[in-house]
Amino acid sequence: MKRPQLVPATRLAVIAVLGVGPALAQDQILEGSFALPNVQPAVSGEMVVSETGPLSRHIELSYSDIHTGERVTQYEVELTQELHLLATDAGLSHLVHEHVKAAGDDGRFTTELHFPEPGRYHIYTDAAPSGLGQQVLRFELQVGENGNLDTQADTLLGSPPVDVKDGPIVSSDQGYRVTLSAPDLEAGKEGMITLAVEKDGQPASDLEPYLGVAAHAVFVRAQDLAYVHAHAMTDGPNGNGHHAETVEYHEHAHSHHPASNEPVEHEMPSGAEEANVEGDEAGMGAEGTMDHDEHAMHGAAEAVGSVSSTMAIHVTPPAAGAYALWVEFVGGGDVITVPFALEIP
Incomplete structure (x- = not known):
């Protein structure tokens, strides 16, 4: 018998059509920090986050080449997907993973994320922009009123x-x-x-x-x-x-x-x-x-x-x-x- 999950009916659903999203609350614009140890960053990133429910967020993500300032529009496929996401809370107690199969024509990824409980989350976005190698950024997001960024x-x-x-x-x-x-x-x-x-x-x-x-x-x-x-x-x-x-x-x-x-x-x-x-x-x-x-x-x-x-x-x-x-x-x-x-x- 399977052990009950924290979010029994919640699964990260991906919205793959760019420019189409739910009715959104006020957007947050987050800047990513480079997250790969011992690797030189080649991109910067911006994440636009909109609240769609108490524990759900609509996300649009884009990478930019830090040398040219141009948005990245082409990505390598890694294990069947162009983007992989990891979200974990401040205490590293929960893990949420999702994929986005492909970016849109303008290089933006969109997804709907569901979180197990309120708190502060570290969201890692992992992709391989064509010609730039593996690049991972971390974004900090508050979901609800509880939680902080301290990790014990x-x-x-x-x-x-x-x-x-x-x-x-x-x-x-x-x-x-x-x-x-x-x-x-x-x-x-x-x-x-x-x-x-x-x-x-x-x-x-x-x-x-x-x-x-x-x-x-x-x-x-x-x-x-x-x-x-x-x-x-x-x-x-x-x-x-x-x-x-x-x-x-x-x-x-x-x-x-x-x-x-x-x-x-x-x-x-x-x-x-x-x-x-x-x-x-x-x-x-x-x-x-x-x-x-x-x-x-x-x-x-x-x-x-x-x-x-x-x-x-x-x-x-x-x-x-x-x-x-x-x-x-x-x-x-x-x-x-x-x-x-x-x-x-």
């Missing part, structure tokens, strides 16, 4: 971060239990995180590729909101022996609330090998959007069980500190998001 490292995802050297660490979502081990992970160096996914006490046998890869891992550092996204590798039939990029880049429509996050005293299964996630994936075709299940399954022609229950993630944490981590994969036809609160030395 001792309350990530509702629990204290666990030092990765004290693992393995276990967390769960929707009946799936994930064991994480990363005893050698440290800031500034590429390291490996290994994962084992279980369902009903057994290795999960109903996993499928999610947007063409085995799993995704989204990291947000509490101290400075640095943001890293990496892709999992697997030793199952879908494992192709290729390297997983450490890129700041996101996908899926999902709202998530905290779950368990505790160290355990057993070893991880071995045998994780690499699966290819480098470069662009196949595009989506005409403008528009897909619903949550279509997002999950697009590009996943392999049968149920084609992804192994043991995975590995190569990642380089930009700095030591407390991180919220969300591991995303497809299990039983649904996108599963398993949260961890980690301390990385």
Whole structure:
């Protein structure tokens, strides 16, 4: 039985037709700050936000080339989408993800976002303007009256971060239990995180590729909101022996609330090998959007069980500190998001 979600009937809906929107309240115009650690910015960004409900906002986003001042109108397709959005609250307690498949002819993206509760939100917009590489901006948005921008490292995802050297660490979502081990992970160096996914006490046998890869891992550092996204590798039939990029880049429509996050005293299964996630994936075709299940399954022609229950993630944490981590994969036809609160030395 699936655990109730914070926003049971709420899913991020995308409005793909530019210039058409709901009756809007007074607009807010937000300027983005560059959010990729150790990367030189090539764009600036502006987000126009209009209230459409107590917890919903209509958003228009545009990027501009900082060297020419011209609006960006062409984007590369990354894992089937041109824009990926991540929204998380000040305490890094909730995660909301969405995609916009394509920008309009004038380079603007439009979307309707729904938030799980009032508060201050960090909204990351992740795209690859043609010729400029991966670019991620962060926008700060107040939703409702409550909340502030203070992020407390001792309350990530509702629990204290666990030092990765004290693992393995276990967390769960929707009946799936994930064991994480990363005893050698440290800031500034590429390291490996290994994962084992279980369902009903057994290795999960109903996993499928999610947007063409085995799993995704989204990291947000509490101290400075640095943001890293990496892709999992697997030793199952879908494992192709290729390297997983450490890129700041996101996908899926999902709202998530905290779950368990505790160290355990057993070893991880071995045998994780690499699966290819480098470069662009196949595009989506005409403008528009897909619903949550279509997002999950697009590009996943392999049968149920084609992804192994043991995975590995190569990642380089930009700095030591407390991180919220969300591991995303497809299990039983649904996108599963398993949260961890980690301390990385």
